Amino acid sequence: MTDAAVTLQTGQASHDTETLSTSSLADRLNRQIIVILDFGSQYSELIARRIRETQVYSEVLSYRTTAEQLRQLNPKGIILSGGPSSVYDTGAPHSDPEIWNLGVPVLGVCYGMQLMVQQLGGQVTRAERAEYGKASLIIDDPTDLLTNVDDGSTMWMSHGDSCEMLPEGFETLAHTENTPCAAIAHHEKKLYGVQFHPEVVHSLGGMALIRNFVYHICDCEPTWTTAAFVEEAIREIRGKVGDKRVLLALSGGVDSSTLAFLLYKAIGEQLTCMFIDQGFMRKGEPERLLKLFKEQFHIPVEYVNARDRFLEQINGITDPEEKRRRIGHEFINVFEEESRRLGPFDYLAQGTLYPDVIESADTNVDPKTGERVAVKIKSHHNVGGLPKDLRFKLIEPLRKLFKDEVRKVGRSIGLPEEIVNRHPFPGPGLAIRILGEVTSERLNILRDADLVVRQEINRRGIYHDFWQAFAVLLPIRSVGVMGDQRTYAYPIVLRLINSEDGMTADWSRVPYDLLETISNRIVNEVKGVNRVVYDITSKPPGTIEWE
Structure with missing residues (x-):
């Protein structure tokens, strides 16, 4: 869970929300975007994170995204993620076959590579021996995708299928002891596939391969920088908010604190931060938070002591999901009461991060139907719901960022190191x-x-x-x-x-x-x-x- 005190979503029929996310930046930063089509892999978001480490923006989209939709995004490259299905299963998820005709470099990872092979006329079958864990990559062609990847590099495997026959025009770049086609390429069309997962830390040459794809094959420039994000986010916040007032639920963690500094930098006194002390913080933290924001940085913070209310709400409750639900519900009650007292406010800002959205509804693909299904790991009240009559417009400038990216943003706009490097702390605090x-x-x-x-x-x-x-x-x-x-x-x-x-x-x-x-x-x-x-x-x- 994010350390933002609350992230809320209006439930109005009119969907009166405005989400400020980084997705609009791709159009403005020289259209430098790598798209990841997600087939249900547990590593899809990790691929996006690795791409961003090269200072190129990336975003995860559904495998159902059409070639025409991709053409409108004008990506510099496309990556097909892994997934739990077998490409030859009935109902296995398939991408739009027209993506192969977009003229855009494509990298298939694990299932993504097998799908590429199958859709382009090759053959994928059940492997004689499944391959899970570390494997030594034997390089047959050390150029192009595998430039600067050492022969014998350890790569992380997780597959039970294998490419029996490559499509016309493809050649093998590398193999392992058990996998004859561990990396493949159609150099002319810039289509590549790897049977391993270069995005995981266990793949020692993984980042070199990713950089090769991003810089040399997709011809990207490193435009996804902290400075570029801050500049564009401030411009977008000012453009959306105008002269209206914004309310932020502040927890004192890196997410909500970074958002507070970013908003204050953009709109100054139009921002009001509300800190609701629910009684579940660590020793001395409420006092340190108020002193830092109000005395050192002069950012307006309204302190609300609601300790007794929250403790009463979870009295006798032992189920963890029920505790989270009650804490989140009471937070909304207190927040609603106090916002009316302090208001009116036009906008509600919240520090939702990418992993919050992912974990609250972890998406996978049903191998039988190909439909995406939601498997909730645990609820995050920062992606919960506000009462329908609480009429805020919603702004979430950090929604597409990972935690390490938020820290970089916070540091760049003057957030103290004691907060920038603070360990993540759950919204329900010590109660969970x-x-x-x-x-x-x-x-x-x-x-x-x-x-x-x-x-x-x-x-x-x-x-x-x-x-x-x-x-x-x-x-x-x-x-x-x-x-x-x-x-x-x-x-x-x-x-x-x-x-x-x-x-x-x-x-x-x-x-x-x-x-x-x-x-x-x-x-x-x-x-x-x-x-x-x-x-x-x-x-x-x-x-x-x-x-």
Whole structure:
């Protein structure tokens, strides 16, 4: 979940919303856009992120996007993502075959490569041996797509099908021990395919291949820069808002704080930030937030103390989705009341990010029907819904950005490093880091334990080595012994993880002495805790948060 306090969507029949997203930038930045057609791969958005790392804008579209629609976008290149289907299955998702006649370079990745082969007259069959995990790429043609990719490079495979026969005009660029056509090309038409996933970190030559496609094959220029985004976003905000007032729900995290700075830079005193203290923040954070924004940067912030209201709303609730729902609903109630008191406002700004939209309705392709289906991992109240009668126009300048891009934007417009590099923090806060029922006692215990974690990693100067580092309180008690006396107290779970974008994550291999120090301090300093454990689960199969 984003650290933006709330991201909301009007439910009016008239759909009275205006979304400021980065998609309109592609037309203005010399039309430098690479389009990813999504066939249901878990890595589709990661491909987009990798393209953007080359400073070229990219966006994920449905595989149903027609050739004519693509022609109107005038992309510099097209990438076909992987997917869970087999191209020869009945109802498997297929792209518009006219895309091969657009004269635009195309790169097929895994399923995308197999679809290219099949649609252009080749043959794809079930492989004798499936190939999952790392494989050594043996390069047959070290030019063009594979320039500067080392022979023997490790690439990440995830497929059970293989190209039995290539279409006319194609040749093999590389193979592996199990896959005779690991990379292919039709050089004249600039059509390329790779059976592996160059976008994942396990593919050591992946970024070199992506740069080759973007720069040398698609002939793109690096126009997708932080400065270009900020300049265009400010111009677009001013053009949309005019002399109207804008309300922003501020949480103090990097997303909503970056948006606050961006809006203030664009429209100044027309912006009002509202900070609703729901009582689930970490120790001392509300006070630090208000001091920073109001005293140091003079950005208007309205503070609303609603701690008792939120705690009452989730009293006795143990189901995590119900907790999220109630917290989100109460946030809307408080927000609606306070906005009417402070208003009127014409616009509601919110810090929705690309991963928020993705995870709230993770899209896949049904291999039987080819239809996209939504599989909700967990609800994000920043992509929830406002009452139908709350008539705001919606602006979301960060909706198409990844977290690392937001940090770059924040830093470029003067956001303090303590916020720019702040670990992501969920909107419902500590309420979803306490499993089961949330009480004042448990909140105080978790605040103190979480403070110890942050103090120790800051003391060692390794705070920025982690994507997130926090504590979780379990709703059980275990027997312990302290001072020759029996204790019966809560366990604390330590969760220290590494990630690039929050979409996948791995647990951190931290030094034992750090774990020992944190554990000793928590059991000695935090009343009500007698046991500390360490979570060594990656995402997937787990999630970063426990609820």
